[in-house]
Amino acid sequence: MLVSVSTAGAAGTLRVQVWRKLRSLGALYVQQSVCLLPDLPDVTREVRRLLDRVHHQGGSGRCWRIVFTEPGEERQAVAELNAARDAEYAEVLERLPALRDELEQERARGRVTYAEVEESEADLERFRSWLAKIAARDYFDAPGGEAARAAIENAAAELAAFEQAALGTESPAEPAPTEADQPRALRMVDDE
Numbered sequence: 001m002l003v004s005v006s007t008a009g010a011a012g013t014l015r016v017q018v019w020r021k022l023r024s025l026g027a028l029y030v031q032q033s034v035c036l037l038p039d040l041p042d043v044t045r046e047v048r049r050l051l052d053r054v055h056h057q058g059g060s061g062r063c064w065r066i067v068f069t070e071p072g073e074e075r076q077a078v079a080e081l082n083a084a085r086d087a088e089y090a091e092v093l094e095r096l097p098a099l100r101d102e103l104e105q106e107r108a109r110g111r112v113t114y115a116e117v118e119e120s121e122a123d124l125e126r127f128r129s130w131l132a133k134i135a136a137r138d139y140f141d142a143p144g145g146e147a148a149r150a151a152i153e154n155a156a157a158e159l160a161a162f163e164q165a166a167l168g169t170e171s172p173a174e175p176a177p178t179e180a181d182q183p184r185a186l187r188m189v190d191d192e
Helices: 012-025 041-056 071-109 114-136 144-170 184-191
Strands: 002-006 028-031 034-036 060-064
Touching: 002 012, 002 041, 012 041, 028 071, 041 060, 071 114, 071 144, 114 144
Parallel strands: none
Antiparallel strands: 002 034, 002 060, 028 034
């Protein structure tokens, strides 16, 4: 789909709303205010909603279904869309080591605690949420997605190991069972 939106004459916040929505959909800008998006049912529905909002708030916009007449042009558009997703996946990969480093630093400081586990779980959840948003606009399976998913799962495994260590350090040792802890029937058998 080719989408063209103008927010001239509309509220200033509309321009930001349009930009954010098209960005969240993974739009490929071909020039100012004109972008490409794949013609998929969910994307089409979101573009229609966006254009309705634009029209109701004083802007203008249109959407056309297009067909590439040159296969090379279509491959180029897909390559550019994939490059944009790969850049996003690369940012995830760039920032993810900070989570791992934090776990190692806490281990080195002797602070393997459940509070640190909770903090790191929240960080990991933010990474998973971020990855899900990128994947939702990765229409052509950009190559970087596989590495980003694997890195998140590796971080989750490291966090699970950290959590096990925290449980080991914070859980009170279980006392050895005493005779009073045994069921009465067992005590009677042992007494005989």
